[in-house]
Amino acid sequence: MTAIDPKLRTTKTTCPYCGVGCGVLATPDGKGGAAIAGDPDHPANFGRLCSKGSALGETVGLEGRLLYPMIRCKGVLERVAWSDALDHVAHRMQHIAARDGADAVAFYLSGQLLTEDYYVANKLMKGFVGTANVDTNSRLCMSSSVAGHRRAFGADTVPGCYEDLDQADLLVFVGSNAAWCHPVLFQRMLKNRQERGARMIVIDPRRTDTASDVDLFLGLKPGTDTALFSGLFVHFADSGALDQAYIASNTSGFDDALVRARNIAGSVTATALATGLSEQDVATFFKMFRDTPRVVTLYSQGVNQSAQGTDKVNAILNCHLATGRIGKPGASPFSLTGQPNAMGGREVGGLANQLAAHMNFTPPDIDRVRRFWKAPRIATHEGLKAVQLFEAINRGEVKALWVMGTNPAVSLPDADFVREALKKLELFVVSENVLSNDTVEAGPHVLLPALAWGEKSGTVTNSERRISRQRSFLPAPGEARPDWWILSETAKRLGFGDSFDYKSAADIFREHAALSAFENDGSRDFDIGALTSLSNEAFDALKPVQWPVREGGAPGERFFASGGFFTNDGKGRFVAPEVPALRSETGASRPLRLNTGRIRDQWHTMTRTGLSQRLGAHLPEPFVEVHPDDAGKFGIAHDGYARITTDYGQCILKVVVSDRQQRGTLFVPIHWSAMNASHGRVGALVQSFTDPFSGQPESKATPAAIAPYEYVFRGFALSRKQLDLPPNLLWTRVTVNGGFGYLFADNADLSRWPAWLEGVAGEDVAEYRDFGGGVYRAASFAGDRIETCLFVGPAHDAGDWEVVKSLFVADQVTDDQRGMLLSGKSGEGAAATGPIVCACFGVGRGTICDTIASGARTTAEIGATLKAGTNCGSCIPELKRLIATTEVAPVKQVKIAGAAG
Structure with missing residues (x-):
């Protein structure tokens, strides 16, 4: 029997895309690629993968990779030794901090980093350099949920888990296109619907694919989520649906919150008026929620990416606290996280307003972390949040910035402003694994090659607080190194070597676990102290585990079903939200609202997904989605082009006219950058207004104009x-x-x-x-x-x-x-399969329509013939639309000789 080359053995790892945290089986092919399959043993996905996860093997090649450290000399990046690059970074950081103070230095991190990388970055800056100017692109996707959790629960605690999605009788999606953005979880919920009869409600200004076949769709006006859930809160009070015992024993602030809610939306009629919904739909929603004990409310970017995002979150949490629907099987509020390790970053203090291990900038927590780290100059106040940080760079107050694993020149709002600000830095360092993206093109002084997914090893935490291992299955290419190693080597050069003498990711994880348990005794939610003594071998073999993992306790306890909040008095807080109002108004010159978001098969700025031909074949061009009435009003034609203009910038995009888009609004995907499109950088159009509590920017409601743009x-x-x-x-x-x-x-x-x-x-x-x-x-x-x-x-x-x-x-x-x-003709045997509809199996629209015309009238029949829709299921809504619009070919009548006429 031939032995398997150890380098080609299958490795259990975790997907690097969304916060679902799917387990992946990766098998190197010996040619630089890998075969990818879902891990049937992983509790997040039980073997299922989405189109992006299924295509991971197509994205691990080395073309376009940054493989060596580089320093800019006379305007040109030149290859240098690691020692020279790190000496330069440390020397310049030290000089700027000594001259201008520690707050002149900043890190901008990413939910793509592993927890161990995040931990070292935060420890170095907050504990030793002495500034909390450490923020992350997670600020752009889930910080409003964090702020809402902290206001209501006293900590950034997600009370529910994925099992609730199996057990709920009502699933309420708020600002979440889970069918496209979290398809593995969405399929899990569809299974609940099919097997247990769970009902679904979608609340969203857009009729997305998540809303294609649900029990109730509420196409509310943008920015009115707070009004809707305030109305629901009042309805509970007026219809005798409150859990008075839970409120009395476990909460505070109920009366003030209810008064404010009455001012916002005190009745079904008032709620309908505030949200633009019909009274019948509002009343139906209230009744369905009120009469169903097991309700999970799932909220995502449509809630978070708002200048009122934190209030929206708290309006939702108020309804769950008021009815005791929290932390119970099948009943909880649930934040669907956007990035693979946004949660892990939150655990180690990856946001500028947090310390490590879910501790805050309070004197007791600052002192506790200082003593644990033996930190000589720990930061004593919150740092600058993402948008504030780049404004400070533009003003010349922050003079050194280190960007790790993210592309702010595309993803931040008012992206042209960001690009110009980056040019003002005295020291601009980028840790990346690609040679070229918009941020690299903005002119960093130092480029440092980091390991990519498949090469790096450590942990990530998914949306349900489950810690999983990301394991390497490919060798480190060129001179690429782990981010934690790069940071530790810099720390040594800054004079902090004794505190950063890590030999492995396991060393860092053990310290991270020990800090979580340090002087905790149940007083803080995040505690993985039972993992402090893991050996290197046990860390390598670590199975997915849900925190808390307290010493002597069973892992993964539910939170708050019986109270036990992390506030000073141990009670959950009802928060009275402000009367909702959009920060900027539309007008004659900007009559529409621009909403931005994701599409099914792409991820962030396409650095990884853009390498897969399958993923680019469904929606290959940047586009703007317009309602037919607005298209007619502004002279826009389907499949033509249009110029979208805001006060910040403009794009020229392909037009999709669709009645699934709300009148008065435009939708544009976020993924295209200057690297892959000439006029598709939508981040340059987005206003930079932020939520006052979370600092999360408003990405869903920028006033905009649209006009036709003709090409010959x-x-x-x-x-x-x-x-x-x-x-x-x-x-x-x-x-x-x-x-x-x-x-x-x-x-x-x-x-x-x-x-x-x-x-x-x-x-x-x-x-x-x-x-x-x-x-x-x-x-x-x-x-x-x-x-x-x-x-x-x-x-x-x-x-x-x-x-x-x-x-x-x-x-x-x-x-x-x-x-x-x-x-220009097809020729025999070269008939077009059409644009890809099923990216998992590369099945085109033409092939699907031919199959429908031949008699397949259900998605199951299409799947049996073509496999389309049988993996992640995210293309099933489109298959249903094709079934509805494709005619079946008529059966030819064959006259049989001698038969009666």
């Missing part, structure tokens, strides 16, 4: 290498098998393309020219394979992107196919 020509290019396209072009870069694809629109003279192509593809180019008809098609070949091809035409007559792409992927193109290629 459209086209596409495919090439084995990245291309520099001609200037003054609207373009999107898409990864395709074997190379790169570009979709573009153009208003320049058609005659510029032949000269451009000759410079790209050389002289051996086959062409078809009809300049009078506005058509130019050309291709170059290397042997029997297409090397580069270019198709330009008027409007929709450039050629069939899907057909040409299938020929580009082929190892061999026949003479007949060459001839048909430039004709």
